[in-house]
Amino acid sequence: MTTIKDVARHAGVSVATVSRVINETGYVHEDTRRKVEESVQQLNYTPNEVARSLYKRKSRLIGLLLPDITNPYFPQLARGVEDRMQESGFRLIFGNSDESQKKEQDYIQTFVQNNVVGVISSTNDPGTASYRSLKIPVVFLDRISSDRPAVYADGREGGRLAAQQMIQRGSHHITVMQGPIHIRPAQDRFQGAIEVLQDMGIDYHTTQTSSFSFTNADRWAKELFEQYPDTDGVIASNDIVATAVIQEAYRLGKKVPQDVQIIGFDDIPLSSLLSPALSTIRQPAYDMGRAAADLLIQLIEGTAGEQRTIQMPVQFIERETTRKL
Amino acid sequence: MTTIKDVARHAGVSVATVSRVINETGYVHEDTRRKVEESVQQLNYTPNEVARSLYKRKSRLIGLLLPDITNPYFPQLARGVEDRMQESGFRLIFGNSDESQKKEQDYIQTFVQNNVVGVISSTNDPGTASYRSLKIPVVFLDRISSDRPAVYADGREGGRLAAQQMIQRGSHHITVMQGPIHIRPAQDRFQGAIEVLQDMGIDYHTTQTSSFSFTNADRWAKELFEQYPDTDGVIASNDIVATAVIQEAYRLGKKVPQDVQIIGFDDIPLSSLLSPALSTIRQPAYDMGRAAADLLIQLIEGTAGEQRTIQMPVQFIERETTRKL
DNA sequence: TTGTACGCGTTATCAT
């Protein structure tokens, strides 16, 4: 590896001068600047980030903690974060937490050990000590924290939207799938839906799913129709289970949307490719990722305004698993 | 942040001693060891990885470069890599390359700037200078390189399998979708399929898709049936386009699998949840990720055997888009 | 305008 010393020697100047031209700091004569730049070129020198990080006590690294990249909703968040960070020259140390506090803490620890300058996390426990004691900015993504910077979608409104559409489009026996109890956004959606259903005095049932991943999605779909066979409208906790519900409905000979309407949540990329294409409540995942990155960068650079919690709008996407108005 | 000095002072010993107990290196009296460990506890000290990395000229970081995490095939690879790395205490600096050489080089550069000890990459150009000049181990994942360590699935065999199944199950006018020309695995699948189709003297057509992502998947499906309306069997370049093909077939009133059989490639998690569930050629993505990580770790630790390129088996998964035998 | 020298937090070498 070539170091700043090599460059200095090659250019016949001191390391300080090389440092100055690299960082464009302090005075340096035009001629020497050129000499140095030439040497940098020739020796193919790039500064050692580790040394920089050690000296400055901060790196160009960001910690990103997501529950499970294998769930199609999260890659979009991740991508949004990455793209924005990339633009500002930050890199990501990435980890899956599996919603486990232990793994989270592990990662947080290595984040600080590696001098990251900020972290973006989808955690269920923003209030936990691991986060509170962090001395670097944290942005919670897809999770709500009233007193800490956060970017999330309006889940409750999403739930409301889903219920309203269900009703408007003629379902009378609606089943709402309640996502994992410890995941806040899941509960918000659920509450929103229930709220409307009750207000309107609609007949509804609820069902419980204990995770957001692929495992068991089919089982939950099956159980739903076993428990409530006369269901003519399903509000799924996310697009994955919604997909499983479509499948199960077909298996039972129910026509979608004629016999059962189905509304998902998230609008993962595959939803529009399904047959029938899935009607769903869209969360702008990619944009949320970008927004979180953006906010974090502002926090890091000290240019953040008062607005530190950003609620993104959700949107009903009409496709083919709901009836036409 | 608390440093080794703080611990030394608190325990009444020198930094050298603290270092010894932390790294379990050299002699240290049982009593002092206890004292130090206590101080470490009390001060909640964890070593600064950056300083370590600077001194040792190597970190505990691994660079992971994937084309696009937004494509459902890659998160599984990533997860496999992460889980294995996690087990051995390595962390990931992660980046999306979008199959762009520029982005790749950018990332590779910051990888070395950050003293990563190894790189796992899905690149289309393993022979490029950026990789050849790397002084740390590299494992190519989901990409073939004859002379460098690599983990990939047997794409050609996958293509063959798909074609054989198509024929066996009674399709006579088969259309094979050729994936992006510059992506090696895509071409292997394609070649494998063509190979069998020609050997068997079957009537077939081919179609071209220029990317593996969601964009345009529906358009390619549409074009396929426009160009070859009498197609009764589609070998898709991956599960995403296969999903779009199912959708388009339904839209055209074609029954799957009675009128058209469809076989995908990858077996992404959602495939089994589709209706009808997608028959596909399975690549053991998660295991491939793990295997790559495993190989890289061996390379890093110098315990790697002669076997440095691992070809993983593919497998036909029979579901509902192909007829029963 | 440029150079010298110190410190960032560790590990390892060499004394003691």
Place this chain on the structure above:
DNA sequence: ATGATAACGCGTACAA
């Protein structure tokens, strides 16, 4: 068995 100290590569006072 333990301590002092150089070195890892860089950036910045401070001096010149």
